[in-house]
Amino acid sequence: MxxxxxxxxxxxxxxxxxxxxxxxxxxxxxxxxxxxxxxxxxxxxxxxxxxxxxxxxxxxxxxxxxxxxxxxxxxxxxxxxxxxxxxxxxxxxxxxxxxxxxxxxxxxxxxxxxxxxxxxxxxxxxxxxxxTSDAELAAFIRRDLRDFWFPVTSKRTPWYADIWVDLSLLTIARAHVTLTTGELITKRTALDVLPSLHAPAAVVSDITRRRYGPSRRLAPWWRHRRAVLTRRFVSTTIPQVIS
CATH class of the missing domain: 3.30.460 (Beta Polymerase; domain 2)
Known part of the structure; x- marks a missing residue:
C-alpha cells in the first residue's frame, strides 16, 4: 500500500x-x-x-x-x-x-x-x-559497468560519498543477478547477494543500516576505511561480473 x-x-x-x-x-x-x-x-x-x-x-x-x-x-x-x-x-x-x-x-x-x-x-x-530483449538488457548492463562504474575506480574522492558507496555495490549485485539469471532484483535483495560476491561485510552492514535503520554520523576514520574497501571491491569485481 x-x-x-x-x-x-x-x-x-x-x-x-x-x-x-x-x-x-x-x-x-x-x-x-x-x-x-x-x-x-x-x-x-x-x-x-x-x-x-x-x-x-x-x-x-x-x-x-x-x-x-x-x-x-x-x-x-x-x-x-x-x-x-x-x-x-x-x-x-x-x-x-x-x-x-x-x-x-x-x-x-x-x-x-x-x-x-x-x-x-x-x-x-x-x-x-x-x-526490451534479454540481449539488449545484458549489453546495457555490461556497458554501464565497464564504461561508467569501472573508470571511477581510478579516482579516490567519489568513494567518500555515501551515494557512490551505496549505488556501486548495489548496482554490481543487481547486475550479477540479471546477467546470471535474467531477473531484476530490488536493492534490498541486492544486499543479500553481496556476501556471495565477497563484498566487505562491514560496508554491506553500513549500507543496510543507513538504508533501513536509524541514521547516524560516520566517524572520519570509518569513512576513509569504507572508501578504500569499496573502491577495491568495485575495481576487482566488475571485471568478474562482466566476463
Whole structure:
C-alpha cells in the first residue's frame, strides 16, 4: 500500500503536469513499484509519455511542488516523447536531484516498467512501450559497468560519498543477478547477494543500516576505511561480473 503522503504527491503531480504538457501516460517504476520503497530515503521514479517535447514550464512546476511539499524533491521524472519511445538511446528531458537535464530511459528502467506495469494515468506501459530483449538488457548492463562504474575506480574522492558507496555495490549485485539469471532484483535483495560476491561485510552492514535503520554520523576514520574497501571491491569485481 502506498503511503498517504506519497499518494497525494503523485496525484498532485499528475494533475500538475497535465496542466502544462500534452501528457499521454504517467508510469511508476523503481522502488515504489517493485516493493522496496523507504519513505524519506527512496526516490519516487516516474516516467511521463508526452505528445511533444515538454515546455520549460515543466521545470517551474517541479520546483513549485518542492516548495509546497519537500517530499517532491525525491520525485524524479523523465519525459518521453511518444514518437521516440522505441529508441533507448534517445535522451529525454528529465527532472531529478533538483536539476533539469537530458538522459536516456535505460533498458533497465524499461524492463522495470514492463515488470511493474503500473500507470498513474493513461495506458499501461505494456500497451505502449516496446519490449526490451534479454540481449539488449545484458549489453546495457555490461556497458554501464565497464564504461561508467569501472573508470571511477581510478579516482579516490567519489568513494567518500555515501551515494557512490551505496549505488556501486548495489548496482554490481543487481547486475550479477540479471546477467546470471535474467531477473531484476530490488536493492534490498541486492544486499543479500553481496556476501556471495565477497563484498566487505562491514560496508554491506553500513549500507543496510543507513538504508533501513536509524541514521547516524560516520566517524572520519570509518569513512576513509569504507572508501578504500569499496573502491577495491568495485575495481576487482566488475571485471568478474562482466566476463
Amino acid at each position: 502506498i503511503d498517504e503522503a506519497v499518494q497525494r504527491l503523485l496525484d498532485g503531480f499528475v494533475t500538475s503536469i497535465r496542466e502544462v504538457a500534452a501528457v499521454e501516460a504517467v508510469w511508476l517504476h523503481g522502488s515504489l513499484a517493485l516493493g522496496d520503497f523507504q519513505l524519506g530515503r527512496s526516490d519516487l521514479d516516474v516516467v511521463a509519455v508526452v505528445a511533444s517535447p515538454p515546455p520549460a514550464a515543466i521545470e517551474d512546476m517541479h520546483r513549485r511542488l518542492i516548495r509546497a511539499a519537500p517530499l517532491a524533491a525525491k520525485l524524479h521524472c523523465s519525459y518521453l516523447v511518444a514518437a521516440e519511445l522505441a529508441d533507448p538511446a534517445v535522451r529525454h528531458a528529465t527532472f531529478a536531484q533538483g536539476r533539469y537535464f537530458d538522459r536516456p530511459v535505460t533498458p533497465v528502467t524499461r524492463r522495470e516498467l514492463a515488470l511493474s506495469n503500473l500507470s498513474l494515468f493513461g495506458p499501461l506501459p505494456s500497451s505502449l512501450l516496446p519490449a
